[in-house]
Amino acid sequence: MDAVASDEDLALRAGQGDREAFRLLAERHYDRLYRLAWRFCGARAEAEDLTQDILTTLPARLKSFRGEARFSTWLYRLALNAAADRRRSQSRSLTRDADYARSQAGTRAEANAAAAAHAWLMAALDEIGDPLRATALLVLGEDMTHAEAAEVLAVSPGTISWRLSDLRQKLKALKERDHA
Structure with a gap:
């Protein structure tokens, strides 16, 4: 081969x-x-x-x-x-947040802060749902260009730009709601 x-x-x-x-x-x-x-x-x-x-x-x-x-x-x-x-078939697990925090943070305080931030972000993305979640994972998590993400999601690059703008607004609103 x-x-x-x-x-x-x-x-x-x-x-x-x-x-x-x-x-x-x-x-x-x-x-x-x-x-x-x-x-x-x-x-x-x-x-x-x-x-x-x-x-x-x-x-x-x-x-x-x-x-x-x-x-x-x-x-x-x-x-x-x-x-x-x-994701649809499984319930949310608190252990994923703890595992992620432990792998990313060196101290207990950093681990707690990272776990809280990650838990909030994951909950916010769950609340916002797809297709914004998938768009965020590809563009922000996988460092794809708008064109690459658009190809994966079978939408136009303009739709990716719009989704990211919408995502920012929704995350900001959720943060204001949750931290008020």
Whole structure:
């Protein structure tokens, strides 16, 4: 197997049952999937589970990949849908906030502040909901350009700009409400 083959070529081959092509795709994109899952879930164990769930279903889903979009765009859509499905099916967990805070903060005071800020942000994004949540995760969490996020979400770049503006306004209003 050619290790320099394009993702699109590997995806088409993997969709036809080529295990080596699938292995190469999984290796190339595992870190990206995990990072997105971490940002969506906020906890290491949940992110690992979500990433594994995506990779487990990926061989069957590759059969529907037609190469009309870049593979990475198609994969982000798949991952966002899987994350949203998981989020809808699970109740919120306080442990995700504590795990995130412990991984990001060195001292107890910093951990508490980080946990509180993260918990507030996750609750605010839950309240705001999709599609603003998905837009924020891609643009702010994954450092995608508006054009890249627009491609993943199948909207125009102008819609991404509008959503981010709307997100800022809604977060500001929620912050004023919650800290009044």
